[in-house]
Structure formats: C-alpha cells, structure tokens
Amino acid sequence: MSRDEMAARGWDELDVLFVSGDAYVDHPSFGVALLARLLEAEGYRVGIVAQPDRRDPAALQVMGRPRLFAAVSAGAMDSMVNHYTAAKKIRRDDAYTPGGKAGARPNRAVIAYTAAVKGAFKGLPVLIGGIEASLRRLAHYDYWDDAVRRSVLVDSKADLLLYGMAETALLEVARRAAAGEALREMNNIRGTAWMTAQAPENCLQLPAFADVAADTAAFGEAFRLAERENNPYAARPLVQFHGPRAVVVNPPALPLGEAELDRLYALPFQKRPHPSYREPIPAFEQIRFSITSHRGCFGGCAFCAITSHQGKLIQSRSEQSVLDEIDRLTNDPEFRGTITDVGGPTANMYGLACGNESAKTACRRSGCLYPQPCKHLVTKDSRAVRLLKKIRQHRQVKHTFVASGVRYDLLERQPDYFEDLLVHHVGGLLKVAPESTSEQVTQVMRKPGPQAFIDFLEQFRRRSRELGLRQAVIPYLIASHPGCTLSDMVDAALFLQQHQLRVEQVQDFTPTPGTLATCMYYTGRDPLTGAPVHVPRSEREKKLQKALLLWHLPESRPLVEEALKGCGRESAGRSLLGGASGRGARRRPRK
CATH class of the missing domain: 3.30.750.200 (Transcription Regulator spoIIAA)
Known part of the structure; x- marks a missing residue:
C-alpha cells in the first residue's frame, strides 16, 4: 500500500494496481484481497489503494504507475446501497471503513474511481469488477435515480468489465496483458463484458438501451432474455446496443473445481486489516473467526443478487482445506475457541450439486428450488455432517456456530444436518x-x-x-x-x-x-x-x-x-x- 512496502520487497514498480472502495483487509472474504493474493501467487507485483480521495491524483499515485493495468472495485457492496437506506436517507456508518465511518467512498464508486485513475495515469488501461460492476453490466433500473441507467461499462469508460467472482478471468487478462495484448482487444474471455461497434455473430441481442429506458415492456423482455443465459455451460453471449456501440457480455466463467477453490483459501492471507489502520473495521470483526465452506446458491430468490454474481452452481471446498484453515485460525493469539460461522450464502448447501451432468449443462432455470425442488438436485447432507463433526473434534475449537442462515425447506431432506444443527451449532437463536x-x-x-x-x-x-x-x-x-x-x-x-x-x-x-x-x-x-x-x-x-x-x-x-x-x-x-x-x-x- 506504500512505496516503503514496495522497497521492502525490492519492487521498483507494480504490475497491477487495485483501487477499492473498502479498507484493505487481507482476508479471503474481501474480494480485492483474494484477487490480489491470487495475482501475487502467479508472480505479479500487486498494490492496493484503498478508499482514496478521488479528487487528489496523488492519492492514486503513491506507488507509481502500474506496468499492466489498474483494477477498480466499489468494494463488497454497491456504493449506493452502502450509502443510502431503502428510504433514500444517508447511512451514518460504513462497516467496511476504519471506525465504521461513513463517506469514505464516493457515490457510484466504479465510475468515480475509474475517472480518477484515468486522470492520474494518462492512457493506463482500466478494468472494473466487483458486485457494483457485476450487477450493472447491462442497462439497469437505478432506484436512486428512479430511472434506467446505461451499462456501467459505458458510463465509466473502462476498457473491460469483469463480472462474477472473476478469478479465472483476471488471471487470463493479466497473462495476456503481460504478453502485450490491449485490454480493449480481449473479447473472448468468459466472465467479461466489452464494447464494440458491430455485434458479433451467434449472440443473443437484447432490446437496446434507448428502448428499455423508454418502455417498461422492453425492459422486462431484456431481463427475461438475459435471465435464461445464466448457465455457464449453455449461455450465449449477450449484446445490447447503447447508441452506435454495443455492450457484449460473454458467457459466465465456469465454476471452480474443488482443487481450484482450495488453492484460493490456502493463499497466505494475514487474516487482519492492513497495519496502517488505527481503528477497528466492523465488517472484519464480524467475519474474523468465520469459515467460508462454499460459494454459490441455487435458491433463485427474486430479490437476491447472489445467483447473478456467484452463480447458482455450488462450489465447495474439501474438508481438508477447511480444516487446514481452522488450524491456521486457532493459531491467532486472539482466538478464544469459538468459530462464529461455517457456511456460505446458504449454510446447508455445502457439498450439494446437480446429480445429472447432461441436465446441468443444459439447464435454463434461475434456481433449483422453486416452484418445486428439481428432481436432479442432490440434497444429501453427509458431507456437511461429516465436516461439522470433524470441526467439533478439533482440540482447540470449543464452539462452532452456523450463522450464515439456512434454507429450512431443505432441512426435511437433511435430517442428520438438522439434528447436528440443533444439538451443537445454534447459539440460542437460529436465523431463518x-x-x-x-x-x-x-x-x-x-x-x-x-x-x-x-x-x-x-x-x-x-x-x-x-x-x-x-x-x-x-x-x-x-x-x-x-x-x-x-x-x-x-x-x-x-x-x-x-x-x-x-x-x-x-x-x-x-x-x-x-x-x-x-x-x-x-x-x-x-x-x-x-x-x-x-x-x-x-x-x-x-x-x-x-x-x-x-x-x-x-x-x-x-x-x-x-x-x-x-x-x-x-x-x-x-x-x-x-x-x-x-x-x-x-x-x-x-x-
């Protein structure tokens, strides 16, 4: 995060500069930290500028101009959700900022930070990602403007947009950028969106921005068409014109395998905020002694963005990967024997999967539970039960809670998990x-x-x-x-x-x-x-x-x-x- 830290590592320049709307917490629950550690493991020199003053170019230039590109994220939340309540009143706190102070990031942070980077480093390629960019990759209704806005790729003028969890896409972008390829020419990477003057062949064309902004029926049709292309194995590229140019959204990245996911959580995270901070960061305190066992959710709830960002296919870590992380966690001098959570978006989806490979690769459903659970869904609880039992047997773990929330409609199919949950893992109150x-x-x-x-x-x-x-x-x-x-x-x-x-x-x-x-x-x-x-x-x-x-x-x-x-x-x-x-x-x- 500073020139002194670069000098201590013998670096004279960065390869990639991350700009984040969150404070820097070196923990795998924070997306920028995870992606930065992954690039570092591949040999890239990475720096993070966290919550910079976008009006001051020097705040972005503290480590010099990066050799390859800058990567911009609003942070773990959409900046407008972070700033405003449902009543559109300004929030008084921000859990991702030291001291919980509000106002450390700008409104529409992806757009603001991208403009700031382009001003600080003339001609530097910029890619955007994180949940704000991910969910705004196409024309979208914005509650705070009460209007349809253009794709954030158009408004930010970034060179490339990465959506979803982005690990595989980012690695390929870095590899190709290091080989001399321009970001604007990278038009065939899964999990990315890019701009063109002519729609490629074999794409699904959505109603144009001008149409969806003027007609609610066109907006609904664009959503319906895009919703069907959420399966990475079957999705077609999407095209949506914004004036004379079009946003092209490539199919989602393929889900990570168990070994790939295990590798991410074995990276050398310090599991704490950067030492330059002097005040606690509430979001870190909440997840400090928690364990992420899997990602993705096949619930398909109408109000939830997880499927659009993490995907509906469950990607689970191995038991050994989780247990190895617990070993490292128990060595923390402040660990007192309690693991506050073991789970993911939905705790009792660990180890679950589609039981029909051909059905999985052709499925067009947005979720697997509504209106009835899919007949191909495997809901056996044996993996989750075995994992929780091994955690309970750990000599340095006194209590293990499940705080992620559970799908209670799955529990009738998971009697052993339900029993263990009640006997061992409810801290008096169970959230559903x-x-x-x-x-x-x-x-x-x-x-x-x-x-x-x-x-x-x-x-x-x-x-x-x-x-x-x-x-x-x-x-x-x-x-x-x-x-x-x-x-x-x-x-x-x-x-x-x-x-x-x-x-x-x-x-x-x-x-x-x-x-x-x-x-x-x-x-x-x-x-x-x-x-x-x-x-x-x-x-x-x-x-x-x-x-x-x-x-x-x-x-x-x-x-x-x-x-x-x-x-x-x-x-x-x-x-x-x-x-x-x-x-x-x-x-x-x-x-």
Whole structure:
C-alpha cells in the first residue's frame, strides 16, 4: 500500500494496481484481497489503494504507475446501497471503513474511481469488477435515480468489465496483458463484458438501451432474455446496443473445481486489516473467526443478487482445506475457541450439486428450488455432517456456530444436518429467512410457502424441547416487496401472533440492480410470466407495512390501526391490537 512496502520487497514498480472502495483487509472474504493474493501467487507485483480521495491524483499515485493495468472495485457492496437506506436517507456508518465511518467512498464508486485513475495515469488501461460492476453490466433500473441507467461499462469508460467472482478471468487478462495484448482487444474471455461497434455473430441481442429506458415492456423482455443465459455451460453471449456501440457480455466463467477453490483459501492471507489502520473495521470483526465452506446458491430468490454474481452452481471446498484453515485460525493469539460461522450464502448447501451432468449443462432455470425442488438436485447432507463433526473434534475449537442462515425447506431432506444443527451449532437463536408468510407473496419472491415454515417451526420447537435446549427462531421478513399488499401484511402479522413469533428488525425492500424483484418494481409486472404485480411505492404504504410486522410494539399501534382501516381489515384488529398493548407486548418470543 506504500512505496516503503514496495522497497521492502525490492519492487521498483507494480504490475497491477487495485483501487477499492473498502479498507484493505487481507482476508479471503474481501474480494480485492483474494484477487490480489491470487495475482501475487502467479508472480505479479500487486498494490492496493484503498478508499482514496478521488479528487487528489496523488492519492492514486503513491506507488507509481502500474506496468499492466489498474483494477477498480466499489468494494463488497454497491456504493449506493452502502450509502443510502431503502428510504433514500444517508447511512451514518460504513462497516467496511476504519471506525465504521461513513463517506469514505464516493457515490457510484466504479465510475468515480475509474475517472480518477484515468486522470492520474494518462492512457493506463482500466478494468472494473466487483458486485457494483457485476450487477450493472447491462442497462439497469437505478432506484436512486428512479430511472434506467446505461451499462456501467459505458458510463465509466473502462476498457473491460469483469463480472462474477472473476478469478479465472483476471488471471487470463493479466497473462495476456503481460504478453502485450490491449485490454480493449480481449473479447473472448468468459466472465467479461466489452464494447464494440458491430455485434458479433451467434449472440443473443437484447432490446437496446434507448428502448428499455423508454418502455417498461422492453425492459422486462431484456431481463427475461438475459435471465435464461445464466448457465455457464449453455449461455450465449449477450449484446445490447447503447447508441452506435454495443455492450457484449460473454458467457459466465465456469465454476471452480474443488482443487481450484482450495488453492484460493490456502493463499497466505494475514487474516487482519492492513497495519496502517488505527481503528477497528466492523465488517472484519464480524467475519474474523468465520469459515467460508462454499460459494454459490441455487435458491433463485427474486430479490437476491447472489445467483447473478456467484452463480447458482455450488462450489465447495474439501474438508481438508477447511480444516487446514481452522488450524491456521486457532493459531491467532486472539482466538478464544469459538468459530462464529461455517457456511456460505446458504449454510446447508455445502457439498450439494446437480446429480445429472447432461441436465446441468443444459439447464435454463434461475434456481433449483422453486416452484418445486428439481428432481436432479442432490440434497444429501453427509458431507456437511461429516465436516461439522470433524470441526467439533478439533482440540482447540470449543464452539462452532452456523450463522450464515439456512434454507429450512431443505432441512426435511437433511435430517442428520438438522439434528447436528440443533444439538451443537445454534447459539440460542437460529436465523431463518421466510421473507414472507403469505402464499401469494412467497410465490412472487420465489420462496417456499408458509406451510414449509410452519412445518420447520414445529419440528424445531419440538426437538429443542426434547433436547432440553432453550432455543428460538429469529425470522427475517421483508416489507414492501413487489406483490405484497397491506392485506398480505396483516396476514403476516396475524401469522406471527398465532405462532408466537416476534421480529425485532424488518428489512425494507430495496430495489438493487440486476434482480428479478427490481425488474418487477420498475415494470409492475413479472417479466417471466407477464402477470401484473402490486408494487408498494409510497412512503406511507411502506411505513404501514413495516409497522404491521412490528405489531407487538406499542409505538406501532396507531400505524397498525391505520393500516387495518386502509385495507378494510378492522375485524383483524381485535386479535392483533389486543396483543400489542399492555404487558403482553413485552413478553419474549416462545422458545
């Protein structure tokens, strides 16, 4: 990160300069750190400029001009999501910044940092990546502008865009750049997007930017077409014109094999923030003693961006790789015997896969669980059970928790994992995400219906009682999701009351780029079925929906009364409001 550190390694120049919107934490959970370590392992000299002042060229020039290119990322979050709440109010903190201070990165950081790099190093090739670039690779609806924006590749004027996890794409870009090839000429690398004046042959052409910006039907059609090209084994290149030039999105990178994934986690990460920082970094403290066992998610939830970024195919590490990382983790002088999490986007998908190779390579589904689990999906829990058992047997590990969240609708197929989870790995509270308890809304969300949650809840409580354990479920629910009406939310409040559940926090739906739910929010229709979808848009309706999920709080009562009257459900108030007053509002949830 400095000239002194370069000198200590005997470097007179860098090969690649990373510019990141996050502070530099040398941990594999931070994308820039992982990619930088991977390039280093291949012999490249790499530097990281973290959260620079984009208005000061000297902030980017601290290590000189890199020989090959600069790589720009907004960080682990889209910068607009990082900066603003669902109500478009400025957030007061940033978990990826020392001291948790807000404002260390600019709005639309990929665009801002790319411009800053081009100003600091005239003529230097720049590639962009990370989740902000990944999910904005095509024309997309932007909630904060309330308009359709162009591909971030167009707006940033970068030479190349890498989407997804990017390891294989970045290595090929570096190899070809070192051989003298220009980034703008690299048009055949998986997991990349590039620009051209003429659409290549054998591509799927999407409605142009001008059309999707002016017509919601064209926007929905562009989403529907692109959604079908998510399988790296079957996808075609996508083309979308932006004026006279087109953005070409090559097929996704092929998933990493077990040995490739193991290699990444064996790189010499220091597992701590850069020593120049003097204040703690909240995001690091949260994941410091956690283990990532796999990547990808085949859930296909409408509001989630994981499939668009990590892919739906599960890529799992070997048991030995995980155990080796735990050995290194236990040598940390501050380790006190507790591993805070073992999992990934969904904890109980470790070791799962498609059981039909030919079906996998031809599949066009966005997920494997909705509306019913795919018949080819292998859900055996033996690998996950064996891994957790070996971790529990580690001499220096006292407690191992699963905090990533689980798909409760899979647990009926994973009885041994469910048993081990309850007996050994729940720290009193188990987080699950039904997101809604309405049959109609869960269909829009591409989530299991309420009966699956009821079955899970009953089994969880019954088995916890049998084991003599005081454990509770913490449900995560979304307010104001497309398809959700005030009446649906009244039903959700009654469901919570009936099943003796209380939620302490409610997530307001935020339309993030690239997701199915965001397409519904913008167009008012499900692009895959054409069906109209109710969209809560007014701040008042959003506030009322949130209050209904927090019906048990006395301060919610006036809003609950207003919501009940607004949807003609006053009769439900006798049950609901009776339970939201007096001492009953202070009871703890059922164990």
